[in-house]
Amino acid sequence: MTKYDFETIIDRRGTGCLKWDAWSRRGHAPDDLPLWVADMDFKTAPAAIEALAERVQHGVFGYTMATDGYCEAVQSWFERRHGWRPEREWLVMTPGVVFALAVAVNAFTQPGDHVIIQPPVYYPFRLMIQDNGRKMAASPLLYENGRYTMDYEGFERQLEKTGAKLFILCNPHNPVGRAWTADELRRIGDICLRHGVTVVADEIHADFARPGFKHVPYASLGERYARHAVVCTAPSKTFNLAGLQLSNIFIPDPDLRAAFKRARNRTGYDEPSVLGITATQACYERGEEWLDELKKVLDGNYAVLQAAVDRMPGVSLVPLESTYLPWLDCRGLGLDDAGIKRLVEQDAKLWLDLGTMFGPEGSGFVRMNLASPKALIEQACHRLEQAVAKLAK
Ligand SMILES: Cc1ncc(COP(=O)(O)O)c(C=O)c1O
Structure with missing residues (x-):
């Protein structure tokens, strides 16, 4: 049992949320999963929400x-x-x-x-x-x-x-x-x-x-x-x-x-x-206790991704030492960057940051944001795994 809630899927659509709303503005389907820009789909620490509420009341x-x-x-x-x-x-x-x-x-x-x-x-x-x-x-x-x-x-x-x-x-x-x-x-x-x-x-x-x-x-x-x-x-x-x-x-x-x-x-x-x-x-x-619990949740999400990547021929995970943004080496898929983009966005229905955004050295890689409830990460991994499996056929 955890003290803080990192499981509830909070609907961020329609809140002017860059991560979710910029995605749908680009014409993507509502059930596509945006795991790109580095913010989290979790509420912040209760300590902050309480302090903000009190400060807002001051007026x-x-x-x-x-x-x-x-x-x-x-x-x-x-x-x-x-x-x-x-x-x-x-x-x-x-x-x-x-x-x-x-x-x-x-x-x-x-x-x-x-x-x-x-x-x-x-x-x-x-x-x-x-x-x-x-x-x-x-x-x-x-x-x-x-x-x-x-x-x-x-x-x-x-x-x-x-x-x-x-x-x-x-x-x-x-x-x-x-x-x-x-x-x-x-x-x-x-x-x-x-x-x-x-x-x-x-x-x-x-x-x-x-x-x-x-x-x-x-x-x-x-x-x-x-x-x-x-x-x-x-x-x-x-x-x-x-x-x-x-x-x-x-x-x-x-x-x-x-x-x-x-x-x-x-x-x-x-x-x-x-x-x-x-x-x-x-x-x-x-907020320290909240952060320590969050980090365990992120580790759990990383384990989900690692297990999924182990089942994806041609993809490997660069060991993540810090951040919640793992870097996936997709060079073994035999696709160019346009092909990787198609695989991620059209077949897997995900929005990830493509490696080339980070310089030509990122060619063949993608970056995924793990800071979402585990159910969403499982869904994203499943979709990617299926898309890769389809490619191998
Ligand atoms: C390395 C790094 N620096 C800076 C930022 C953004 O910082 P800020 O929003 O404070 O400008 C990010 C956000 O993803 C980042 O990854």
Whole structure:
């Protein structure tokens, strides 16, 4: 018996829900299953719902600022969950992590400069670089024996070739699901330090390390790493609060922080959302038990997917160390990317993120979102299995 309800299928259609409503707007059938964008089909932690209800009853929604209680809740969350306590003055708030990436690009580079990333990677990394008139330097991850690793030599060569002075690190990595170890982070960090490269660490999925793995905050590696880092965190994935538009960015170095703040202020953004603040504090103070239960549910869903994939010739699962977004290697199906799209969308009636969205390195892969009630995941796996079986005939 679980204390929280992760089983009820909540109808999100008609609520302006990106995941479900954008799908039907594209003309797909009502019983198609959208398991793409990274939000969850679960209600958030009861602590947040109660705190929001109380705040709504107050009825005054004027300009808001982070209180002592808010800052303490955020700091002690990272201390308890990840053994790293960010200092209060490091905190700069933004309405989202992608917003913070764009601010960092503007703060630390000039138009025409290169910014380095490790594809296949969350596609807004590339968009925030290119849409701001910068150039992308790519150091693709290596994929060998079903495991992704960083290409240190290739990364350093790219820095030397392009002169990139900014690196957007995805820690843990979406979509390949790696929870980078301290050794891996230190090694890439050392290269960045040697070349005077600032590291923007997107740690939005920090709380989803699976059993046997752990999240290593980049800035926890030590003072010299922290001093060249911008660490992007948010409660939005952890507690399904993306619509409340709030993220906490930690920048230990005062000069980097000042430059980041200036660039943020130039966007016109100022105070955070009152409901975002309310929900975040409640979750970080009283949502831990809910999160631990959620993670067990996600593990159960992963086991369902693993069992289904074991029955799909030509498909394998890249072992998921963190996030709730497993990455499926479909290259053994003998289909090109258009064929994989047809298989997923027309035969299996699913909406998954196709691998090529994350860069050409994602060709032959798809990403699935497991954060839905188990019954929906079972249905999705069944449909995919049937579609693959039909293909084999
Ligand atoms: C790695 C990564 N960064 C950032 C985001 C989005 O963050 P936000 O909604 O705060 O802009 C996502 C959402 O999927 C993500 O996977």
